[in-house]
Amino acid sequence: MNGNLARFVASVIKDTRIIVRDRQALILFFVMPVLFVLILSLALRDAFGERPGATFPVLLIAASGDLAGDTVEAGFRANRHIQLTRLPAAPEDEVRTWLIKGRYKLAILMPSGATEQARRRVGEIMAQVPPELRLEQVVKVRVLVDPALRSDYRKVLEGMLDLALHGVEMRLAREQLEQTLRLTQGKDYVPLPDVEQTRLFAPLPPEPVTRGAVGPVPTSVQQNAPAWTLLAMFFLTVPLSVSFIKERDQGSLFRLQTMTVPAWVVLGGKAVPFFVINLIQMASILLVSVHVLPLLGGDALELGDAPLALLVTGASASLAAIGFGIAVAMYARTTEQAASFSSATVMILAALGGILVPKTVMPPLMQDLAQLSPLSWGLDAFQDVFVRGGGLRDIAPEALGLLAFSAVCHGIAILRYQGRL
Amino acid sequence: MTSACIPSALGPGAGIETPAIEVRQVSKRFRPDAPPALDDLSITVPQGVIFGILGPNGAGKTTLLSILCGLLKPTAGSVRLAGHDTLTAEVKRMLGVVPQEPAIYPTLTGRENLEYFGRMQGLRGARLAERVEACLKIAEIGDQADRRVEHYSGGYKRRLNLVIGLIHEPRILILDEPTVAIDPHSRSLIHQRLRELHAAGVTILLTTHYMEEAEQLCHQVAILSRGRVVVEGEVHALLARHRDDTIQITLDREAPPGFALTLQQLPGVGDVSLSGLCLVATAPRPTEAALALLEALRAHGVEAVSLEYGQASLEHIFLRYTGEDARP
Known part of the structure; x- marks a missing residue:
């Protein structure tokens, strides 16, 4: 074996021994990210997938048997994200109190006799009574709303109510038309076709667009598993940089510098065990997400069909994280400085890169800025495989970006180690 | 002890009279506006002597050792080790360094530390095993060889620190305060081992704060103050000159x-x-x-x-x- 290669192997063995003998750190390396994935995937399950559960409590005040009330009720109950409560009547003050206490996000107050009033109004309209002579006014349906309800959700709920009321209007108009036809056609009257058969447009269920054929629907675990894998990988920069500073403080790095040991042997010897730890972290997170999460009621992670692309993504992200950790170690003066700088920087890169907050909910400017974070590149590569059915070619740009980041960091670290920076 | 009474221990490239270490008019400034850590300092360490560098804190001892080990570059002047101007791999292999604080891995055993640093010095196989055993014997820590160093006493750590510097049998040994804060038994053992190394022809350069130690061990000393040599010479000659x-x-x-x-x-x-x-x-x-x-x-x-x-x-x-x- 070549002299430097033998030294490199000895360095890897030495650092592996040091890491393996720190049992508390090992537990943190593997247990913490797995727990994060389990907890967050379960907690955020309904914010991503199509499962019922993330429900908006809505109150409908409408007299029983009222057609408008029944139609709105049916429309809202058909949506699995809405938990509808219908009451025949309730004092408005009490309804307001319920909203303030957060019991309901939205309350629809259907006036008493709303359908009858609407029916009479349709009659006047069909009879071509001029607007100024009509006796019946438009039926005013009041909606009370919790101000904490997000505006986009509120718009969706308003749209649903409007759609239901449109349905009522159509039905009442049809009733009126049938009645007129029955009177004018007498024995020749032929009932109109069923409303459902007369629809002119048919919106189909949304189809997820993937690189391959039809891919899996994105779920919280498909966001959280890669996100926390990446965060765990990058968080290894803390123990990695701290171990370097410790070695420097202990003087062993100084001793190595007085020998004929090349920088790549010292730095690489430390990088390899952390690289292996990163890959084990990734494998354990993915396995837990595939096999354990469904047992706890969460969505199972669907890995896609490109294991090599996953491996390349994980390896590239790990090398980027290790490069960053080593570069930090070369510039930090104390273990405290290394730990605080690397953890703070990783958290900023994670927040920016869509790890803590999915990029899909970020405004456009933040989505553009997210591209600055290597964690974002890693997440995109994982999502390419998990969600968009991508393969090696699809993750290549992100993987190359991560490898370039790693090369720059390692280059800086080696020059610094040699005293040239 | 003079260089003339021992054969050249620095290898075929060096003559008997070639000094082991030559420091010529070396200056070192860490900042242009700061006083120099070393100021036009010159020292010659002949082959086969124990040479003591003495000086109060801040005199420049550690800076000088760092320059000798190649960790710092002098602002001016030159250093020659075994007649070589540059610290090539060959020269580095001739050099053994024992830092002041034990430069060892606490979660590795004594044996693992020796094996690791031995491999870093290019030793392998039977030769490595032989040197590890020899070093454990020199340090008298064989009974603790397979315990983690974090459980060693301060004296054991210093002994291990010393023999790691000897694992590759260097011809020039540089020690920074080798016996600071250890028990008398470990200090006595280290003194004994340094004398044995000297007897084997190893040139030893050490810094110490213990004047008694320097008096007992060193053949020559240089006293540094504010980055300059204020007095230098053979110990017995210095004592004779100042006695009356x-x-x-x-x-x-x-x-x-x-x-x-x-x-x-x-x-x-x-x-x-x-x-x-x-x-x-x-x-x-x-x-x-x-x-x-x-x-x-x-x-x-x-x-x-x-x-x-x-x-x-x-x-x-x-x-x-x-x-x-x-x-x-």
């Missing part, structure tokens, strides 16, 4: 600050150094000067507890040449 004109007075209380300068103004009194209750003065006529010193002390309310003539020691010489710099 020395007065040592033990005081009953500490003298006021700056009192040494007052005493130096007395007629017939040469250099005066004060360290705690110990006053050391030089004078061409020690008896007459002693009377003047005692009177001056009494006038300032300080009494002499004892007085000795001609008891020169490295400590006296150190205090005399480093003066106020030696004070904590």
Whole structure:
């Protein structure tokens, strides 16, 4: 074996021994990210997938048997994200109190006799009574709303109510038309076709667009598993940089510098065990997400069909994280400085890169800025495989970006180690 | 001990008279506006001697060692090791370094530390195993060889620290304060091993704060102050040179600050150094000067507890040449 290669192997063995003998750190390396994935995937399950559960409590005040009330009720109950409560009547003050206490996000107050009033109004309209002579006014349906309800959700709920009321209007108009036809056609009257058969447009269920054929629907675990894998990988920069500073403080790095040991042997010897730890972290997170999460009621992670692309993504992200950790170690003066700088920087890169907050909910400017974070590149590569059915070619740009980041960091670290920076 | 009485131990490239270490007019400034850590410093360490670098804190000892080990570059001047201008891999292999603090991995065992640093020095296979066993024997830590170093006593750690520097059998050994803060048994063992290494032809350069240690171990010393060599020579010659004109007075209380300068103004009194209750003065006529010193002390309310003539020691010489710099 070549002299430097033998030294490199000895360095890897030495650092592996040091890491393996720190049992508390090992537990943190593997247990913490797995727990994060389990907890967050379960907690955020309904914010991503199509499962019922993330429900908006809505109150409908409408007299029983009222057609408008029944139609709105049916429309809202058909949506699995809405938990509808219908009451025949309730004092408005009490309804307001319920909203303030957060019991309901939205309350629809259907006036008493709303359908009858609407029916009479349709009659006047069909009879071509001029607007100024009509006796019946438009039926005013009041909606009370919790101000904490997000505006986009509120718009969706308003749209649903409007759609239901449109349905009522159509039905009442049809009733009126049938009645007129029955009177004018007498024995020749032929009932109109069923409303459902007369629809002119048919919106189909949304189809997820993937690189391959039809891919899996994105779920919280498909966001959280890669996100926390990446965060765990990058968080290894803390123990990695701290171990370097410790070695420097202990003087062993100084001793190595007085020998004929090349920088790549010292730095690489430390990088390899952390690289292996990163890959084990990734494998354990993915396995837990595939096999354990469904047992706890969460969505199972669907890995896609490109294991090599996953491996390349994980390896590239790990090398980027290790490069960053080593570069930090070369510039930090104390273990405290290394730990605080690397953890703070990783958290900023994670927040920016869509790890803590999915990029899909970020405004456009933040989505553009997210591209600055290597964690974002890693997440995109994982999502390419998990969600968009991508393969090696699809993750290549992100993987190359991560490898370039790693090369720059390692280059800086080696020059610094040699005293040239 | 002189270089002439031993064969060249520095390999075929070096003659018998080639110094092991030559430091020529070396200066080192860490910042342009800061005082120099080393100021036009020159030292020659012949082959096969134990050479002591003495000096108060901040004198430049560690900076000098860092330059010798290739960790720092001098701002000016040059360093030659075994006749080589540059610290090539070949020269580095000749060099053994023992840092002041034990430079070892606490969660590895003593044996694992030796094996690791041995491999880093290019040893392998049977040769490595042989050297590891030899080093464990030299350090007398064989019974603890397979325990993690974090469980070692301070003395054991220092012994391990020493033998890691010997794993590749260097011809030049550089030690920074090798016996600081250890028990007398470990100190005695380290002294013994250094003497054995010297007997085997290894050139040893060490820094120490212990004057007694330097006196016992070193053949030559250089005393540094503010980055310069203030006195240099063979230990026995230095002691002989300073023996006749020395007065040592033990005081009953500490003298006021700056009192040494007052005493130096007395007629017939040469250099005066004060360290705690110990006053050391030089004078061409020690008896007459002693009377003047005692009177001056009494006038300032300080009494002499004892007085000795001609008891020169490295400590006296150190205090005399480093003066106020030696004070904590």
